[in-house]
Amino acid sequence: MNxxxxxxxxxxxxxxxxxxxxxxxxxxxxxxxxxxxxxxxxTALLKRQEEMAGQFGVFEEDAPPPHY
Incomplete structure (x- = not known):
């Protein structure tokens, strides 16, 4: 080969x-x-979730278990 x-x-x-x-x-x-x-x-969804949680007053993690 050249x-x-x-x-x-x-x-x-x-x-x-x-x-x-x-x-x-x-x-x-x-x-x-x-x-x-x-x-x-x-970011927009997290902000919206925080706003909605503020309206309802409780995050799902803070809610009592269903058997209460």
Whole structure:
């Protein structure tokens, strides 16, 4: 295998690696957006739960067992 062929093979591998890195970056960016969205939703749900617990006055953990 001559030097020119080896360089061509390396350039081809580099091009595929660049494409793979770009694809992985796109997936990672989308996942990060999903995680941030889910964190906001979780925060909103926790706030809503606290508000509702305040209206009813008792958390489920504080309620007496059903046999009382």
């Amino acid at each position: 030097l020119e062929q080896r360089v061509t093979d390396l350039e081809t591998q580099l091009a595929f690696q660049d494409d793979t890195i770009a694809a992985l970056n796109d997936v990672l960016t989308a996942q990060q957006r999903d995680v941030e969205r889910l964190q906001l939703q979780m």
